Amino acid sequence: MSDHIVPKKLYYMIFGALIALTLVTVGASFIDLGPFNNVVALTIAVVKALLVVLFFMHVRYSTRLTKLVVASGFLWLGILIFITLTDYLSRGWLTGVAQ
């Protein structure tokens, strides 16, 4: 699929970005941003993962099918987590029920 040869320079750039983001996320965790701490940490994680997937794993240069496979993997994980969570978050909404 990836006959495309990614230039070395790009690898180094991605690598630099990943290291930088790691430092940022560690640094940010020591600053109190209220609920945004979690948002920042997770956003950075997602960005890092995306960089790895797209460039180190060559998905950027791959077929639509590969992209679809990757996306569905994460989508299904999302389904599992999200729907399970709806149960826990909506417990006790109905009054008169000791959950």
Added chain:
Amino acid sequence: MTESGEHSLALRHQFDTVEQQRDASTLGMWVFLVTEIMFFGGLFTAYVIYRTLYPTAFEAGSHHLNITLGAINTVVLICSSLTMALAVHGAQLGSRKALIACLLLTILLGSVFLGIKAFEYADKFAHHLVPGPNFQFEGPFSRQVQLFYSIYFGTTGLHALHMIIGIGMLSVLAWQARRGRYSAEYNTPIELVGLYWHFVDIVWIFLFPLLYLLGRH
């Protein structure tokens, strides 16, 4: 992944073209990685649910993790991803030297990661933070903190297991590469193991903030 590259360039009988063979192997690897996502997914779900239920306990638990070691390990793993990517690059260019060197570096970095992890585990052992009958935690919700550590050991243990398997596969590749098995034309196994290795890296990219960072300040 065991499937590919038994008789190097040889086209196996069920395929018509080398192209088709390679496409099939790559797709197979990706589908396999999806199953891996779901495999870790069960644990991630447990994490999300329990963190929602017991936020304070989880924060208390994560305070006992060593953020410096976690961060160093993250960097180590990212470096290993880079060397892995370079290994694939070397293979694609047909440079045997670069390929072997990068594979060995990747193995080395992976081992460093495991070493640090082992050190962290030992520390948790010493402090009775390993869930089970010997678990001790001073503080109000020791049972929920224990849950945090169940998930900590579950996820990182499984991750470490994947690293070990990865290192094993890399060693085989390095050995085969030394014997001249791979070339610019044929390097699918390198590429596939590379995908696997990057995947393991991604798992850690999520584990690190989830376990070490959230609720830290």
Added chain:
Amino acid sequence: MGSRLPLFPDQASTFASEVDALYLFLVALTVFFSVLIAGTILYFAIKYRRRSEDERPPTIEGGLALEFTWTIVPFLIAMFIFGWGAQVYFRQFRAPDDATEVWVVGKQWMWKVQHLGGQREINELHVPVGRAVKLIMTSEDVIHDFYVPAFRTKRDVLPNRYSTLWFRPTRTGVFHLFCAEYCGTKHSGMVGSVYVMEPADYQQWLTGGRAEGSLSEQGARLFQDLACDNCHREDGRGRGPRLEGVFGTTVLLDNGQRVTADETYLRESILNPGAKIVSGHQNIMPTFQGLVTEEDLIRLVEYIKSIGPKVEAPPGETAPAAATPTQR
């Protein structure tokens, strides 16, 4: 009970007719579709039976109109059933405010029942006809399930939490009580009877066995025995918060959150006091995990409830009730 070959269960609660109506509707629907499909298949199979070995029937491409019809019509029917089922479900889950409370503890393999007056029963439950009854249930070990077919209702009974079940019996008689969640070796022996009685008989039954005093009285004694009253003093000068009037109110926690002080909260406060700390207090209360049984917990909770505000409304009612979409 009685008949050798019953085909339909007794109807003995207000839910029975609602559930049965839905059931009969679905039976009719199933018969309709099964007959429709089986009939069509048989009709075609005969009409278009193969007459010669080399027969070549014409190709018939599918029709969009047909496809849409048999997508949309079943969908509408399905949505109708969904709505109906959900309505019944909500009624099964919302206990009326005036329900009589009864505590139930399940354990391998028996049901232990405690009435507010202190009466205890095992594998039996006596209730008056016509009155709403609300069971507050927990388990000492694994998951069980309290099931009374004649009432058409059941609910899982879980360890480490309270679940509730309510019904309003409409007929006197004796009905099966089953454990409907597999719970180990004697799961099938975890059965009993529900006695629905005339109110007068029920009153008489109640006066039968209250040797140890009502649940809250027993709880009051425990409260002293366990030295809770060292810290929780009526004058409010103890190290812990005053518990009078706490039940049913909203408690402010030290992390700024608010929780309703219902049974579950009280239970958690005793077993795991550090989990939710009352604002303005230190986390010094020891845990009573392992020191009190589920039944003792019930007594303590009932005691704290009894010194709660003397409002008519039972638990949970302090939270805004208007939020529920399906109210009667």
Added chain:
Amino acid sequence: MITAPVETREHYLNKEYGIRSWLLTQDHKRIALLYLASITLFFFLGGMFAVLIRLELLTPAGDLVQSETYNKFFTMHGIIMVFFFLIPSIPAVLGNFLIPIMIGAKDLAFPKLNLLSWYLAVAGGVFALYAMLAGGVDTGWTFYTPYSTAFSNTYVMSTAVGIFIAGFSSILTGLNFIVTIHRMRAPGMHWFRLPLFVWSHYATSLIMVLGTPVIAVTLLLVAVERGLRIGIFDPALGGDPILFQHLFWFYSHPAVYIMVLPAMGVTSELVAAFSRKRVFGYAFVAFASVAIAVFGFLVWGHHMFVSGQSVYAGMIFSFLSYAVAIPSAVKVFNWTATLFRGSISLQTPMLYAFGFIGLFTIGGMTGLFLAALGLDVHVHDTYFVVAHFHYIMVGGAVMGYLGGMHYWWPKMTGRMYPELWAKLGALLIFVGFNVTFFPQFLLGYLGMPRRYHAYPDEFQVLNVMSTAGASILAVGYLLPMIYFIWSLRYGRVAGANPWKAVGLEWQTASPPPTENFEETPVVTHEAYEYSREREVVGD
């Protein structure tokens, strides 16, 4: 087991001989037969437990065996039937054999993985058998915590490990199918020329790949909690048992579609072949398979309506359960419409197809009872549920499997089965099945809980009927077993295309050569082009 047909043409069965040539084979057709042997064994083993269950339930008192033994019976029955028989049944036998042929390929994409899958399935089975012989398991096939992790003192661990391993078998099969269907199609075989059997296996594979890992990790956690007392689900250790149920059903609900989708695929083939018609609304049926696979992942909570799950989550799950029923309905209607103006021949496979459609309809419609929130509160964990799933799994999936076995038997072995005996068998199974399981609907609505070793007297009459039916059913299942074996030696030689059906599998010899086709076929037609049959089929 192997008998060479009269002519001495070389084919996959006579190419090599000896145990080694079987145990190390990489030929998908031989691997399919390996699976056939192992799942048949498991089916009869599971059936034996069913017989014991029914015997115990003949009388209200628990008099045949102790309750702990009974509990092991239904647990082992459920586990063996689900994980070691029905999940691999159609995909691993018929799918394995036919998918490469149907798409015009020489083999699956990864033949070695395919063989590995079989070994994993067997290894998993060995663990389960070990558990069974060592003393059994008594958790129910659902392994609910905390019973399974903290209370049961039976062989939970080795069973869980067995299922874990078998799970990887299933994952690898699914992976192999997906890659094969994407990458190995013959020239001209584009997606909308695929037989519906292939579509339904594609959908099945999606579920295997996306769902199975979750049950694997869940059982791993159960084993860890049980073995090391590391708390995850046990409330005594701070965990939440309902989380286990979420994770379990996230796989196990989609798994019921793993069991039924392949049977639907078989039914599509049978209906087309025995009415010589293109399946009505081909594209709708194809997409319905995928829709079932995808939406099937969103409804797992309908097993938890009374578990303590939130009322609102219950509503969502109920709603989605109704949504996922629609594609099934679409399929049923399209099969029925396919018959219209067809040339219908009531040979045995078609009888099974009709059986499937009818019983699946009843089973599916009773699924709608269960998905109705207020009604499920009453019938949950009663025999109504037991009847529901046996209607779909035994009446539906097993019938589909048998129908497929009859239809492709001549292709697999080169021999015909005896038609008259086969019709008798189909009849016995149909009658026996209904007598066994229809009374269970009534029992369930009356309130008889499942997993009960003893029950109140008034339920006896219906239980006796059920047991009587099961005896008929047992005879019904033994018949095909006997005449299939018989036919290997004495059956009429079938020829390449005994049914005069279209489809690539009928264009190659019976049994097919190892490489499936003399030369890679080029596909120029849609599937089921019966009106052009003469050009396509060479006999």
